[in-house]
Amino acid sequence: MTKITKLIVLMLAAIASTNLAFGQNEFYNNNKFKQLDEELPTPNVYRTGSGAPGHEYWQQKADYVIEASIDEKLHRLTGAETVTYFNNSPDVLTYLWIQLDQNMRATDSDTYKIRQNKVGKKTNINQLAAVDGFPDYDGGHKIQKVQDVNGKDLSYTINKTMMRLDLPQPLQPGEQFSFSIDWYYNINDRLLMGGRGGYETFAEDGNTIYTITQWFPRMAVYDDFNGWQHKQFLGNGEFALAFGDYDVKITVPSDHIVASTGELQNPDEILSDEEKKRFEKAKTADKPVVIVSQKEAEKKEKTKESGTKTWHYKATNVRDFAFGSSRKFIWDAMGVDINGKTVMAMSYYPKEANPLYGQYSTEAVAHTLEVYSKHTIDYPYPVAISVEASNGMEYPMICFNYGRPEKDGTYSPRIKYGMISVIIHEVGHNFFPMIINSDERQWTWMDEGLNTFCQYLAEQEWEENYPSRRGPAENIVNYMKGEKNNISPIMTNSESIKQFGNNAYGKPATALNILRETIMGRELFDYAFKEYAQRWAFKHPKPADFYRTMEDASAVDLDWFWRGWFFTTEAVDIAIEDVQYKELDTQNPKVEEKKRKDKRDAQPKDITTIHNEEVNLGRRVDRKPELKDFYNSYDELDADYEDYEAYKKYEKGLNSNDKAWIAAKKYVYQVKFKNVGGLVMPIIIELQYEDGTSDKKYIPAEIWKMDDEVVSKVFVCDKPVAQLVLDPNRETADIDTENNYFPRQTQISRFQLYKSGANQPRTYDSGQLNPMQKAKKNKK
Template identity: 40%
Template sequence: MTINKLTFCLAVLLATNQSFTRAQTAPASNYDQHKAFDPLFYTQNGNEFRSAGGAPGPKYWQNRSDYAINVTLDTAQHRLSGSVQITYTNNSPDTLSFVWLQLDQNVYREDSRGEAASQYSGGRFVNRSFTQGDEISSVSIVQNGKTQAASYRVNDTRMKIQLPAALKGNGGTVQFRINYAFTIPQYGTDRMGRLQTRNGWIYEIAQWYPRMCVYDDVLGWNTLPYLGAGEFYLDYGNIEYSVTAPADMVVAGSGELMNAAQVLTPEQSSRLAKARTSDQTVTIKDSTAVISPTDKRKGNLTWRFSCKNTRDVAWAASRAFIWDAARINLPGGKKALAQSVYPAEVASTKAWGRSTEYVKGCIELYSNKWFSFSYPVATNVAGIVGGMEYPGIVFCSAKATGAGLWGVTDHEFGHNWFPMIVGSNERKYAWMDEGFNTFINGINTKAFNNGEYYRPADISKTGPGMFGANAEALTTIPDVIQNSQLGNVAYFKPGLGLKLLREQVLGPERFDEAFRTYVHRWAFKHPTPWDFFRTMDNVSGEDLSWFWRGWFLNTWKLDQSVKEVKYKENDPAKGALVTIENLEQLVMPVEVAIQTADGKADTVKLPVEIWQRGGTWTFLYPSTTTLSQVTIDPQGALPDVNRANNSWKVKN
């Protein structure tokens, strides 16, 4: 190094130190551009399973689980009993010597891990009564043409089955046959249960058969226990199932009813056929038929359903059900059926009398915007469950009315896209289903019936609460999220994050293209958060790591301010020098509204890259006269934690 170069470097270093010293005397700032724009975000390269661009790789694989289930509903004892045959296909390159299954009913046992980990003060996911959980009477394995009793062990909500012969990868198959029963809890932690109405019980049945745990290329076996808050992660496959119930009950379930002629009356069959071609709601079974049934069949009937390429199925049954339906119009001329089942007590048009209209409306909107609805029927069930989603069927509170019923219906059916179609791991990443769904709910509500129930949120007031002292990162496991933070972390903040990304960062056109690409790439597959981040980056053409890091991986706050206004050479006619600041660690693009003394108004938009140089930025505004007011984020579009410093005004 020459003397001149050394002298120059020392001078630069000295100037840097002097600048640092001056900055220390300025108003306190928590901002560090090196953290916000740290280039080391993606710490792993793409591979043959998951590409660097966010798409499934050329050797992406996932295992498959097909089910044949036959159960009987005992309404006297509130019990379900039957059998399930699981055909499991190992598409992984690995040889498996054992498998894991989920026994979710065991969460309702008094000695369950979920019960032990629940707060004594109660809550949505706390048991209010107890059952014996899944009562397994036999487990057998069919492998290599031989049937034999299985060696298995149950640990809380998981069951491990040791295979008599290792299951080969790349397409090896094995069958499991399990006989089981369980008592249906009245309150099934707001995911299933039964409601007493004046015309009989309503049964909402979910997590009702042993299901395979997912074996994937990320973690191998995913065996997090079911504790209540964390939802589900499941394989895809075809599910055929039958429900035997008293003849006076209506059974509604995921998928398509395969034996309508055997279980419906001729009049019901005729009305159902009419509904399949009607955009207006058609009543299949009315209150008169509930109170004074003309169908005198006795004993039991068996309802048979089929649901293809699905990760789960659920169903409901009641003699109290009013049943109505209408046609759903899908892209490409395809059709499906929207239907609702509910008790007579809530049948008014201010309540469940409009349910099928809501089902039809929300599914048509989602299908045209993102990806076509993938099930033949969409059923809304009124019951004890406040709001819970399953493929092609949702459970919503029988007490919901008006805007509340629209909101819960739209939300629960939004889950048919996240996570039913895009099969993320809900047990670990609540924001990838609840948050994404909250985001698309907002777009739907604005569009439905010319915004009948749309009320724009005041984002400007959400900052202090969202970024409070107890804030948790969005990547927190659901069972770790504190009760007071669940709504913020799983629903609101990730939903708002996508809204800001769409409206403030990328714009609707670029965002929608990238988001739609993500849905189509990962439909009926298992994406990770990184697959989502990479897809959005690559399709939009932006390095959004600053946004993912700040909004999703950390609890950084946003505080933009207007520091001061000066004039070039002290002459307003030569332009105004406007200095703005970023005082907290989260960064966003900037919009500044400017008013001049002669009454003119203007807006300046600045990209997020201005904050790469530090937390203070000065720009030249081509004024010809003095400014009277400068306001950052004039529309209140950002959740700024301190809006008191967002404006500069001329002092009178």
């Protein structure tokens, strides 16, 4: 071999090796069962590979002492707070970051600047006014002073919704630092401007409900994962907050009732003897006890007392604090037994929310605590509150919800079940993220998705056939099959999510329900999910901690599931591509001869033969029999001598089990499945037999390990199959059911005939009577 020849051979070998390596690498990189190791952070002493907190896990703490007052005429909140910040980290801190969330409403807010706008054919004045904020509204935190405990001014810098407090000297590990902030802000008209908190004034009586949220300067989170979490608050990404203890005094008009995070410290100064008596009765009641009645609230609406009162609340180990205040509040309560501990479930609501809230709200609070405690941890706080404020938002021990009937007291099923669902959802947020304290500013799904999943469980325990909006696989199909440019992976930052509700609420909730019902099974899932809640209660979990814990506690490899459902926008669409009936060759000449001839006889005749039979075409050999010979009676499908001899030898080698299996009539089907949507999932196939019975087979998703595009599976049946159906119970969110059948089924599309538009069905009109109103008219 010449040197040139050797060189060429070596080059070709190198190219072949490179191509092989590239092909293998390409398969590895695109393999849907590739482990998530590269996407997840490396385990360390703070967060382990099992998903549990590490032996050196730490988190910061921030305690607050706050005095606040509401000016009802100016709609202004004025406050002064002292914050004690505990540096439990191993790091030296030279500054602290503080969240000023009200600055989202400042006139120069980036929220207004980055908001996309369009002017439609019909645009009202409020919509135009909101393009650059509301010019007549001076929003944002107005910082009056920032001082240390000795009254010395501290240096600080405000960057939009974040404030950096420069420490006079570095804060060492294990040390604490106290400082005070005085501020005020103008409370927003929530119905006009939107927002999680604000005020609502009732035109009929001139009274106001205040829902006070994101109202005080709050410490940002400093942790082992991000350092400071100081992403700007733009509106969607909610809140990352540290745990701490709160001592809060709230001064409001003297006839107001204040619903708040924490426990009331001065009931003797605030409540009447009758109200205290009713509250004590409520602790052991089996149904809600009214503490402030509608009649009493209506009286206060008319008289409007002068002067103020100060309500004093304390809360331990919470990550936030919120309250509601109004003279319009009706108040009811009942005790709930959570594993031997009495928790007060309570509701506050205006008369406009009755009778719905009086009948359902506190019961829904109690139900939520019971169901969520069963699936996560025992509810640890002393109270859980639902406030009707025509919105939906959550805080520790308190949430604000909607649900007002018509003025005649009737309501539609949409309002009833919407109200119950929003109460379950917002009360449920006590668990996610108020206790299992994820970073909402970064990962909305970790609180909204997990909570919506638990909400679905609670709804289904409320009543049979509860009309749950999110959770069932079928309900996410339209979103999953939408245009990919309008869909984001679940693992997307909160401010960049497209279709926020579907992405952060619906899809993760559905994914978890599929994981529970179809992939893991309830026993394994429930144990692992509860383990996650117990591990990370009162701590700061990240996505990897959830993924790893679910696998660690179940021994189920779920990386393929997290990758597909959470990291991509692929959809589930598995098709039955082909079905072949495979018949056993018994090698018995008599049996096989009959099969061959039956198959031939079943074949359709060609058109010439059909026409010849129609005219009774005569043949020469029939007129002259002497023309016939051996081959006129010979059938090539007949078994011959060699076939019989071969069968004798074959039969001698069969044992009794072989003969029994051959004697039993088996029907063998080879089915080819195609992954059209890209998202690998278990194959769930129902074999519907000719006798009307059926059999459902669950094939794990791992069948796609070696080929995630096309796989085949053989089914050996004792009776003939009439129909094959994929995902018969619609449990995988398959976006195309037409290819789930073999033989294919005709898809029915209904239509109506109409003439000149006169017979077209009437569309839904919000002004129509609800079913309760119709029923009343029917009785007349």
